[in-house]
Amino acid sequence: MKRIRKLHLMRRVSQVLFLAFFLTMPVFNILRYDSDSRQLYILGKVWSLGLADALGKGTLHGSGEVALIIILKAIIPWLLVLAFFPVMGAILGRFFCGWLCPEGFLFEFADYLNLRILGRKSLLGKNNDTNREDLKGRAMFAILAILFYLTVPPVIGALLSGYFIAPSRIWREITTLQLSPGLTAGMIGVGVYIIITSVFVRHIFCKYVCAPGLMQMLFGWVSPRSLRVVFDRKNFSRCTDCRRCERVCFMGIKPRSTKKEINCVNCGECITACREELGSEEGLFSFSFGGGTARSQDAKISIPSTS
Ligand code: SF4
Ligand code: SF4
Incomplete structure (x- = not known):
């Protein structure tokens, strides 16, 4: 049976690992913008165009250097970022959505909770009686769902705020219970967004709204x-x-x-x-x-x- 479910288990592992990676990237300075120091961190280093020296030369040679730096350090990396989802789509279809996307993973977890509590995947969907719990089981899953939506979305909000606020500052604010307006907005905004999209919108978002998803869909379709x-x-x-x-x-x-x-x-x-x-x-x-x-x-x- 384990072998038969291997694909399912591999997908769950990849979803969990990617979610952990996505949420902790700022902690390891893999990618974050520090709004205090106004510095962009990429792969552990402060990213800068480093134009000061070339601009200071004030010569034709200096201008050529500036142009080269902009092409190599700004335009090409940006094009590579933009090409990621189309290329993924052309080769792997919507694989990213199914195997890696943190949002899709949360939607699937919402499906699971709905199935256990209501016997159907969405609030308005058809009943799927094979997954219906007894009354005790449904009450237990309802409590689990309430606890989940009260705690996890704000925590994710705090972690995602790390893309703009230094993680050390976030940690200090949380442990001293002195939340800045920026962190409060991040926790509430992301938290409310996760609750609304997970409970009400779910995979409709994947089908009709998500830009990376639509890019993979389009390029997967034509490839x-x-x-x-x-x-x-x-x-x-x-x-x-x-x-x-x-x-x-x-x-x-x-x-x-x-x-x-x-x-x-x-x-x-x-x-x-x-x-x-x-x-x-x-x-x-x-x-x-x-x-x-x-x-x-x-x-x-x-x-x-x-x-
Ligand atoms: S209906 Fe059942 S047996 Fe037929 S393709 Fe679907 S899962 Fe397989
Ligand atoms: S999304 Fe595609 S691969 Fe996944 S269950 Fe549906 S048809 Fe199968």
Whole structure:
């Protein structure tokens, strides 16, 4: 069973590690802007264009040096940052969304809490009775959800404030309970944002709002070789029509009916669900680079009924 769920476990580990990395980058000066000293830290060093010497020369040679420095230290790095998500999308589709994105991870945790408390993933969604808890279990998960949303969003807000306020200062303010207006705004603003998006908006944000997500979607869609999940139509007779692959898909996709789906985040949960259903590592879904370039409507299949 562990082998069958390996993909799911790997994804959870990558989500946790990336979340930890994202939240602690300022602590290690990997990336932060110190609003007090007005200095930008990148990879542990204060980043500066270092134009003073070249400007001081006041010569043609000095001007050339200034231009070169701006190209090498400002324009090229900025272009590389801008190219990250399009390139990711063209190669791996929306892999970042499914395997790394901290926000998507929080949304999935909200799905999990909703399932346990309400028996459905979203407040207004359909019930999924296989995951319904008994009354005691639902009460326990409701308490867990309240504790989570009262504590975790402000803590994340404090950690993210480290991108603009020195982490040592944040720590001092919190331990002495003397919060500055900047830190208070960061904790409340981020906290409220996380609560609203996790409880009410969830994956709608991923589908229609998130700019990095939309860039990966677009470039993944146009790239003929991007990573995607494909359904083994040749072995369709093995399908039990359990619909587990549909129920686990938090992006609301029916994975059997499509070959190329723009909202698929390559999470692989349908792969795991099908392997579990069939009790085999050989499920009906797999990852493929470029497998299936037909439009989704061309890939429609007739789904057998087991009833
Ligand atoms: S179709 Fe499968 S891989 Fe794509 S988002 Fe849904 S569960 Fe994840
Ligand atoms: S999980 Fe596998 S067996 Fe179940 S409906 Fe989906 S494709 Fe068919």
